Amino acid sequence: MTPPRRSARHPVRVAHLGLGAFHRAHQAWYTQLANDAGGDWGIAAFTGRSPEAARVLSAQDALYTLVERSADGDAPRTIEALSRVHDGAGRAAWRATIADPQVGVLTLTVTEAGYRPGASAAARVLDGLAARHAAGAGGIAVVSCDNLPRNGDVIRDAVLALAAPDAALATWIRTEVAFVSTMVDRITPATTDVDRAEVRRLTGWDDAAPVITEPFTEWVLAGTFPAGRPDWEAGGARFVADIEPFERRKLWLLNAGHSLLAYHGLLRGRTTVAEAVADPALRDELERLWAEQRVGLPFDDAAVEEALAALRDRFANARIEHRLAQIATDGSQKLGPRILDPLRARFAEGRPPGSAQAGVLGAWALHLATTEPGSVRDAGAGDLPARLRDARTPSDRAALVVAALAPDLTERTDLVALIADRIASLQGAHA
Numbered sequence: 542m543t544p545p546r547r548s549a550r551h552p553v554r555v556a557h558l559g560l561g562a563f564h565r566a567h568q569a570w571y572t573q574l575a576n577d578a579g580g581d582w583g584i585a586a587f588t589g590r591s592p593e594a595a596r597v598l599s600a601q602d603a604l605y606t607l608v609e610r611s612a613d614g615d616a617p618r619t620i621e622a623l624s625r626v627h628d629g630a631g632r633a634a635w636r637a638t639i640a641d642p643q644v645g646v647l648t649l650t651v652t653e654a655g656y657r658p659g660a661s662a663a664a665r666v667l668d669g670l671a672a673r674h675a676a677g678a679g680g681i682a683v684v685s686c687d688n689l690p691r692n693g694d695v696i697r698d699a700v701l702a703l704a705a706p707d708a709a710l711a712t713w714i715r716t717e718v719a720f721v722s723t724m725v726d727r728i729t730p731a732t733t734d735v736d737r738a739e740v741r742r743l744t745g746w747d748d749a750a751p752v753i754t755e756p757f758t759e760w761v762l763a764g765t766f767p768a769g770r771p772d773w774e775a776g777g778a779r780f781v782a783d784i785e786p787f788e789r790r791k792l793w794l795l796n797a798g799h800s801l802l803a804y805h806g807l808l809r810g811r812t813t814v815a816e817a818v819a820d821p822a823l824r825d826e827l828e829r830l831w832a833e834q835r836v837g838l839p840f841d842d843a844a845v846e847e848a849l850a851a852l853r854d855r856f857a858n859a860r861i862e863h864r865l866a867q868i869a870t871d872g873s874q875k876l877g878p879r880i881l882d883p884l885r886a887r888f889a890e891g892r893p894p895g896s897a898q899a900g901v902l903g904a905w906a907l908h909l910a911t912t913e914p915g916s917v918r919d920a921g922a923g924d925l926p927a928r929l930r931d932a933r934t935p936s937d938r939a940a941l942v943v944a945a946l947a948p949d950l951t952e953r954t955d956l957v958a959l960i961a962d963r964i965a966s967l968q969g970a971h972a
């Protein structure tokens with residue numbers, strides 16, 4: 542049976558789109574801590590695609606167990622920050638929530654693919670903002686929490702592009718709506734049946750929607766909140782003027798490292814991040830990548846070393862079963878910020894491409910070429926998997942990858958040649 546709420550349900554003052562595991566491990570946890578410290582901010586969370594999370598959570602009063610899983614043990618707690626959950630397909634509740642003057646914040650976790658031109662997230666944000674404009678409810682902060690650089694700017698530009706035909710609405714958005722960019726960090730894998738059984742044993746509650754996460758967490762935000770916000774500092778969130786250094790540190794070290802482990806690891810028959818970093822060849826390749834990627838990071842050596850030391854421990858936490866197949870999805874959207882941007886930073890300093898950077902791109906090419914047709918989870922990749930399968934030589938495959946991810950770099954013959962070399966040796970190793 543669902544445990545009773547310890548405190549009264551908080552009034553809804555935050556809306557969220559994308560009711561996945563990460564929202565519940567991160568923004569909802571920060572909001573919980575802000576409420577524990579005396580705040581009164583409830584979240585109305587809307588599913589992005591499948592209604593399943595809303596169905597399961599509504600059946601348990603929007604409560605769920607968050608387990609902080611360290612290398613030594615599990616610390617479960619019930620999170621009460623969600624006041625309501627909704628199937629995002631129902632537009633009336635969405636519009637009414639965003640149009641409510643009590644609601645001052647709209648957070649988003651809609652995956653990298655959710656920001657692709659033509660994806661539905663921007664249209665849904667605009668739909669909500671139009672209702673708020675019509676209701677005269679005043680400004681609101683839209684807070685993107687996906688792994689993209691300048692994520693607030695990206696969603697703002699997409700929303701404004703769609704709003705352009707309605708000049709009054711576009712002007713209102715430009716002047717009253719704040720788009721906040723954030724760096725978010727907390728490794729949170731998809732929950733498994735084994736996790737659900739373990740939570741039942743730990744808590745005695747048959748929670749159908751627990752979330753497992755690591756103890757480490759970080760949230761850095763840049764932007765304004767015209768209608769207030771929870772005191773997320775209670776959980777350690779930091780507000781800064783310039784988000785870019787923090788985004789780069791995280792995307793170029795953690796997320797790039799994850800992509801390396803995913804594509805190389807899957808080719809080597811590994812399943813999870815911890816299994817992959819336990820493989821000496823992959824661990825060496827990861828260290829090489831980090832040495833290449835730290836060029837252009839706006840932090841001194843001590844700060845980079847501190848981040849890397851934490852990452853070595855975090856990745857090695859075998860009790861967090863972070864599946865490489867989950868990380869490997871949507872490479873067409875993830876590899877630009879994770880690998881191509883750092884490569885551009887090296888080129889700007891007159892340096893050659895890094896071998897491990899080229900290796901990630903080569904391993905991705907082979908991942909796409911060797912995954913069974915129809916099983917590739919990357920809507921943005923279009924016909925690239927088929928073209929990679931048909932390509933006759935490593936050089937052809939390398940050229941396809943660079944053309945798809947970085948048309949501005951197709952003239953970098955050194956990069957294309959290095960990726961081709963890495964593809965050739967990977968093909969040799971896995972033939």
Ligand SMILES: NC(=O)c1ccc[n+]([C@@H]2O[C@H](COP(=O)([O-])OP(=O)(O)OC[C@H]3O[C@@H](n4cnc5c(N)ncnc54)[C@H](O)[C@@H]3O)[C@@H](O)[C@H]2O)c1
Nearest residue numbers: 559560561562563589590650651652655662687688728729
């Ligand atoms: N899981 C992590 O460790 C982690 C850490 C940092 C950041 N993130 C960010 O959070 C995102 C979600 O991660 P998660 O673990 O919650 O994944 P998840 O698979 O549990 O949830 C993904 C959510 O995104 C929604 N979504 C997908 N496409 C959408 C679209 N086009 N429009 C609207 N909603 C859409 C889905 O409905 C779902 O609610 C990641 O893609 C990443 O950008 C995740």
Ligand SMILES: O=P(O)(O)OC[C@@H](O)[C@@H](O)[C@H](O)[C@H](O)CO
Nearest residue numbers: 688725726727728729796799868
């Ligand atoms: O969540 P994605 O799909 O952007 O990427 C997969 C992982 O690299 C990512 O989720 C990390 O675990 C996360 O960014 C850690 O904070």
